[in-house]
Amino acid sequence: MIKKILLPALTHFISFTLFAQVNLLDASTLPDSLKENAHSVKREEKYFFEIKDIDEARLSVHQIFTVLDAGGDDVLFFYEFSDEFRRLEDAEIKVYDARGKLLNKYKKREMHAEGTGEGLVRDGTVYYFRVAAPAYPVTVTYDYEVKYKGTLNYPDYQIAFPEQAVENSKYVASVPAEIDLRFKAKNIDLTPVITSVGKNKFYSWEVRNLRAINQEEGAARGGSMYPQVMIAPNRFSMDDNKGDFTSWRSFGRWYGGLSKGSMNLTEVTKNFLKNMTKDAADDKGKMKIIYDYLQKNFRYVSIQLGIGGYKPFAASFVDQKKYGDCKALSNYTQACLDAVGIKSYSALINAEYNREPVDPTFPHNDFNHVILCIPTNKDTTWLECTSNTNEFGILGSFTENRNALLITPEGGVLVSTPKSSPAENLFSVSTTITLREDASGISETTFATTGEYKQDLINYLFNEKKDNQTKFLINYMGFLQPDDYELTKNKKEDVA
Numbered sequence: 001m002i003k004k005i006l007l008p009a010l011t012h013f014i015s016f017t018l019f020a021q022v023n024l025l026d027a028s029t030l031p032d033s034l035k036e037n038a039h040s041v042k043r044e045e046k047y048f049f050e051i052k053d054i055d056e057a058r059l060s061v062h063q064i065f066t067v068l069d070a071g072g073d074d075v076l077f078f079y080e081f082s083d084e085f086r087r088l089e090d091a092e093i094k095v096y097d098a099r100g101k102l103l104n105k106y107k108k109r110e111m112h113a114e115g116t117g118e119g120l121v122r123d124g125t126v127y128y129f130r131v132a133a134p135a136y137p138v139t140v141t142y143d144y145e146v147k148y149k150g151t152l153n154y155p156d157y158q159i160a161f162p163e164q165a166v167e168n169s170k171y172v173a174s175v176p177a178e179i180d181l182r183f184k185a186k187n188i189d190l191t192p193v194i195t196s197v198g199k200n201k202f203y204s205w206e207v208r209n210l211r212a213i214n215q216e217e218g219a220a221r222g223g224s225m226y227p228q229v230m231i232a233p234n235r236f237s238m239d240d241n242k243g244d245f246t247s248w249r250s251f252g253r254w255y256g257g258l259s260k261g262s263m264n265l266t267e268v269t270k271n272f273l274k275n276m277t278k279d280a281a282d283d284k285g286k287m288k289i290i291y292d293y294l295q296k297n298f299r300y301v302s303i304q305l306g307i308g309g310y311k312p313f314a315a316s317f318v319d320q321k322k323y324g325d326c327k328a329l330s331n332y333t334q335a336c337l338d339a340v341g342i343k344s345y346s347a348l349i350n351a352e353y354n355r356e357p358v359d360p361t362f363p364h365n366d367f368n369h370v371i372l373c374i375p376t377n378k379d380t381t382w383l384e385c386t387s388n389t390n391e392f393g394i395l396g397s398f399t400e401n402r403n404a405l406l407i408t409p410e411g412g413v414l415v416s417t418p419k420s421s422p423a424e425n426l427f428s429v430s431t432t433i434t435l436r437e438d439a440s441g442i443s444e445t446t447f448a449t450t451g452e453y454k455q456d457l458i459n460y461l462f463n464e465k466k467d468n469q470t471k472f473l474i475n476y477m478g479f480l481q482p483d484d485y486e487l488t489k490n491k492k493e494d495v496a
Helices: 002-019 070-076 248-258 267-276 283-297 315-321 326-339 451-462 466-476
Strands: 040-053 056-067 077-082 086-096 102-107 112-116 124-130 138-148 164-176 181-186 193-197 200-210 228-233 235-238 241-244 345-349 369-375 380-383 403-408 411-416 427-435 441-449
Touching: 040 070, 056 070, 070 077, 070 138, 077 086, 077 138, 086 124, 241 248, 248 403, 248 411, 267 283, 267 326, 283 326, 283 380, 315 326, 326 345, 326 369, 369 403, 441 451, 451 466
Parallel strands: 040 164
Antiparallel strands: 040 056, 056 138, 077 124, 086 102, 086 138, 112 124, 164 200, 181 228, 193 200, 235 241, 345 369, 345 403, 369 380, 403 411, 427 441
């Protein structure tokens, strides 16, 4: 039965291999048209993603890349993450010279492996390996398999990256028809060939002779410009917790169910919070007091334990330990606000500078962070609960101008986070130099900053040790090597 199910996928792969009659390991066989504007060329790629059941899947990958010069060295870095829901089963790397002669090969056991979890708890392993290029062009092959024990995140079809051409690439997905899948092409007009065999459906995408796209400096990240196909489940399961991903509302209901009962502060803590905020003039004042209390007494620790990193620690645990990750600290702040009569909602968001907002029309798990939203009759307040330095109600470039998924009792609701104006992000520098008679002198530089620039100074200057402060002043700010300096703070401006 298994052989019958796999037959269509294998047929796709065989026909693909027959197409490639030339020696792809020999860089001289690379068409000149694909070298234009390219630092690397994806000569051959075969993805086979087999969804076996609602909670089980397997991915097999074969790739051949030719790196033309040092600008394509990012291709020579192999990186895969493993945890209890996604495990790297096997991997092999082979390196060839310009004529296709084998130089080296490496197995999984020879790769670097590092545990993740901030040093407190090991919640996953990163396998990585940097291939050394003896000369250019150099060709490298990657063959690896990944086993999924949870199916919330299907691997997308990432067709090309900046300044990378594609000679041949194919992605085949096999899925039980009763489960099926969803897809959406971005930055490319590409539709799959869909076939059915028995109880399974097969989706096949193929790309040939795609020229490299120039990388525009300062442009948004690759997802906004480069061709890909987003692939997502209709139904999924993580650690026996089944969910529906056909809408943002249904996904929000699943996520909200994971934290059910987690806002369990003790009566002692609730009374403490009520007493702490009793003199506040209004709800906004209570929010500020609680946020200040959070920033001064709790710290962020990245621990992704639980159901794929989605289930937060209980509020009582965070209250006792005084630490948590983004979802745990957001859940704790939500519980604190609830204790003083203020309703709020955790919000999933895709964080990091210059990230593209999630697509409202295609439910897909692009989220990597959790913040808190407090809607009121007059306005809405957003809180970054992991920061000890953010101003109250200011998100900054890490999460502003995105689509956040509010986790409400009715399910997920996609809303926009605020965006700052240029006038709210200012950087002004003035320097006064006092010269002595012996030609020595003292300089005083005043940084007047707001918004993102102010946050940069706090994070990378004032909160760092002396050596790192010096590196920041020289490498980022462009100062000459200072013999000695003293940093002082002012509420309205930062002075160095």
